[in-house]
Amino acid sequence: MSSILVTGADKGLGLELVRTYCADGADVIACALAPDTADELRAIGARVLKMDVTRPEDIMSVSRALDGQPLDLLINNAGITGYGSFGDLDYEIFERAVVTNLFGSLRVSEALLANIEAGQKKTIATVTSGLASIADRSYTGALPYRASKAALNMGLRCMAEDLADKGVKVLSLHPGHIKTDMGGPYATVDTADSAAGLKQVIEAAPYCGELKFLDWEGRELPW
Template sequence: MPTVFITGASRGLGLEFVRQYRADGWDVIATCRDPSAAPDLTATGAEVHALDVADDAALSALGRALAGRTFDVLINNAGIYPLKGPQGSFGDIPVDPWMECLRTNVVAPWKVAETFVANLEKAERPVLATVSSKMGSIADASSPGSVVYRSSKAGVNMVIKGLSIELGPRGIICLSMHPGWVQTDMGGPHALITPQESITGMRRLIANASPADNGCFYAYDGQEVPW
């Protein structure tokens, strides 16, 4: 049975990833900060571990606990959107939340890859997929605001590009994925698509990924997103 490892799986996109992979018979290893506060996740029957991806010691400990396991797919889904509204506007952006956002959204995906690269190398066609956002596309940026989140997603796109260069020779396909504007706590009720639609599309990207896709940035519907 193939195995997928998913970070940030307590709700939203991460939880839907877990549900869909479980429904298809995959072994799912899921993480969240506090499993005791994630009843929907534990109800899926997935193997659940506590993990704050920005906590180096916790990440290293989980890496040791899962050493020797095979990951066919690793999904960097954990991320935060710390500032909304006026606090995210020019002239009113506090530094600490910005640094926290960069730590979680940019640095952590690289450290997760370093921690579990040996698990991926054990698979026949390993894929390391990271949930980014079209909001990180520099070519697409045309409106003010949300610079904290936008900069973090632009940063993680460079991380994925860097990982594709590092890990491509090891046979690992690295993807950056735009989930669309999704009806989650982050996307809000007026978003355009459901979590089911988004995850179905991103799972299709992962399933069909070839070495030619290594280091690419795709939307959930298969369209390539400009950097």
């Protein structure tokens, strides 16, 4: 049985990823902002722990709770959006996006690295965004969100290189424009389809010290 931890698991894509892996028989640890009200996560068979990825003390609490427990897969899913264009930026919004999307994923990965190294599959998969692509100019706006996710992609590239000799597989994944609160009214991808696709991509991706930027259908995206 695989052991998996998912951050940002109380709604949207995180909840669907937990549902998908629990249905496959995995031992899933779901990290939620409010575990006391996470009845749906428990109902589908997940173990629920409290974690706000912007709070280092929450991350270390989870690390202590899992001391010595192997993890096959860490899915860094927790994230927030952030709107604004140059010339009209709210830097408090920008800072929250960076602290959540970039620092949160890196802190969780560092705190749980020993657990990942002790696992069999040794995989860190992080949900980024196609909007992080610097080469793709088809979308404008949401500068705080896009910049924080682009910085995360660079962090993941460095992580992949630094962990190559430890046998840890690092993945940067775009879930598609999914139908969640964050995705908004024009989203085109069902959350269940995205979760199922991401699971397939995670399982099929070969170990490689050089990170690749993949979408939920396994297509490689431009940096």
